[in-house]
Amino acid sequence: MNWEFIWEYLPLYREAALLTVKIGYAGIAIAVAVGLVCAVALYFKVPVLKRIISVYIEISRNTPLLIQLFFIYYALPKIGIPTSPEACGVAGLAFLGGSYMTEAFRSGLEAVEPIQMESALSLGLEKSQALRHVIMPQAMSVSVPAFVANVIFLLKETSVFSAVSLMDLMFTAKDLIGLYYKTTESLLMLVVFYLIILLPVSILGSVLERRLRHAGFGT
Amino acid sequence: MPDLGLDVLFKGKNMIRLLGGLWVAVKISLISVAISIPLGILLGIIMTSKNPLIKAVTRVYLEFIRIMPQLVLLFIVFFGTTSALGVNISGELASVIVFTAWGTAEMGDLVRGALISIPKHQYESAAALTLTPAQTYLYVIIPQTVRRLIPLSINLITRMIKTTSLILMIGVVEVLKVAQQIIEANRMSSPNAAFGVYLTVLFMYFIICWPISMLAKRLEKKWG
Numbered sequence: 122m123n124w125e126f127i128w129e130y131l132p133l134y135r136e137a138a139l140l141t142v143k144i145g146y147a148g149i150a151i152a153v154a155v156g157l158v159c160a161v162a163l164y165f166k167v168p169v170l171k172r173i174i175s176v177y178i179e180i181s182r183n184t185p186l187l188i189q190l191f192f193i194y195y196a197l198p199k200i201g202i203p204t205s206p207e208a209c210g211v212a213g214l215a216f217l218g219g220s221y222m223t224e225a226f227r228s229g230l231e232a233v234e235p236i237q238m239e240s241a242l243s244l245g246l247e248k249s250q251a252l253r254h255v256i257m258p259q260a261m262s263v264s265v266p267a268f269v270a271n272v273i274f275l276l277k278e279t280s281v282f283s284a285v286s287l288m289d290l291m292f293t294a295k296d297l298i299g300l301y302y303k304t305t306e307s308l309l310m311l312v313v314f315y316l317i318i319l320l321p322v323s324i325l326g327s328v329l330e331r332r333l334r335h336a337g338f339g340t
Numbered sequence: 341m342p343d344l345g346l347d348v349l350f351k352g353k354n355m356i357r358l359l360g361g362l363w364v365a366v367k368i369s370l371i372s373v374a375i376s377i378p379l380g381i382l383l384g385i386i387m388t389s390k391n392p393l394i395k396a397v398t399r400v401y402l403e404f405i406r407i408m409p410q411l412v413l414l415f416i417v418f419f420g421t422t423s424a425l426g427v428n429i430s431g432e433l434a435s436v437i438v439f440t441a442w443g444t445a446e447m448g449d450l451v452r453g454a455l456i457s458i459p460k461h462q463y464e465s466a467a468a469l470t471l472t473p474a475q476t477y478l479y480v481i482i483p484q485t486v487r488r489l490i491p492l493s494i495n496l497i498t499r500m501i502k503t504t505s506l507i508l509m510i511g512v513v514e515v516l517k518v519a520q521q522i523i524e525a526n527r528m529s530s531p532n533a534a535f536g537v538y539l540t541v542l543f544m545y546f547i548i549c550w551p552i553s554m555l556a557k558r559l560e561k562k563w564g
Contacts, residue, residue: 180546185545200535298419320407
């Protein structure tokens with residue numbers, strides 16, 4: 122093990138990890154927004170929208186992110202939609218994550234008994250008020266485990282970003298292996314940096330899950 | 341109507357070549373699933389053991405495999421074995437090793453979950469009837485877990501097929517690589533080939549994975 126090599130190239134990995142985290146969380150944030158909107162639309166069974174969302178979910182969940190990225194990055198410019206690598210990474214992750222987040226939130230919403238909505242409405246709350254103050258808080262606590270699992274899944278999926286020429290951790294590792302043949306060192310740093318990114322989320326997830334378990338109503 | 345570059349697909353053997361590339365990825369996932377399922381069942385049973393050492397070792401294995409992106413695992417096996425052991429393994433072999441290790445971990449966790457959901461009195465009743473542990477599993481526990489496991493294992497197949505698209509990144513010639521070659525070869529005659537070809541690849545994956553997920557969903561509802 123060549124520690125000098127590791128020390129020398131540590132800043133390179135840090136940059137790459139920052140890029141991964143930045144694009145990863147930007148994509149996840151949009152995915153959460155998409156997921157919330159879609160889940161609420163499905164919950165209220167909005168006529169046409171419901172069908173469109175189901176089609177979107179099926180396409181997004183049944184195709185690999187790598188192919189989605191290739192399509193966004195190389196195919197969309199051909200019909201006049203230009204993309205940059207960063208925008209492509211965020212958009213791809215949001216497209217994939219949106220459907221996973223929708224499923225997480227939807228299962229939470231479905232777990233809330235219909236009587237909760239009926240009672241809220243009979244107390245004179247508007248539908249939107251009932252959703253915000255009665256349904257959502259209960260649904261969210263049910264969604265947390267699936268939500269955290271999705272965040273970890275999506276952060277892991279960012280590893281394919283180098284395919285659209287983003288200089289992420291995978292790109293850096295492959296580059297160093299190709300240039301200097303320091304395979305063991307490069308792979309070790311790769312693993313360590315992914316652990317730094319993913320372990321805290323995983324631990325936070327299990328803590329949250331334990332704390333929220335009793336937050337549901339009537340259980 | 342702009343040129344969407346779909347004509348490229350019908351030139352020469354392009355469509356056949358794409359399908360051939362797809363088969364490479366699907367073949368690797370099917371082989372990996374076929375090995376993962378029995379190994380995963382075994383791992384799942386081992387994980388319910390009370391021995392703290394066995395518990396710790398299987399737990400670390402599971403957590404490591406599951407927290408690492410599959411592409412990182414592919415890099416470790418593909419590049420790592422060459423430098424650590426001095427042997428050159430092909431991209432295909434590296435893929436099968438990684439996807440089997442990953443599939444075994446996922447399957448093992450599913451099996452463990454299904455096993456611990458079986459109430460304790462099932463084991464105790466079987467023991468009271470003087471069944472050996474092997475008989476208990478074979479005749480009492482496994483039949484009850486299988487129904488829960490089948491939809492989840494089918495889901496694992498679609499996840500496996502989607503994940504095998506990563507083998508492009510360690511240089512295996514599969515559908516995306518073939519797509520790149522086709523686009524490159526036709527860049528003069530149809531500059532928009534990228535649209536048609538990548539759309540087709542996306543559609544191909546969808547056509548394979550969608551029916552399988554539908555089947556899993558239906559079985560889950562029926563047996564759930």
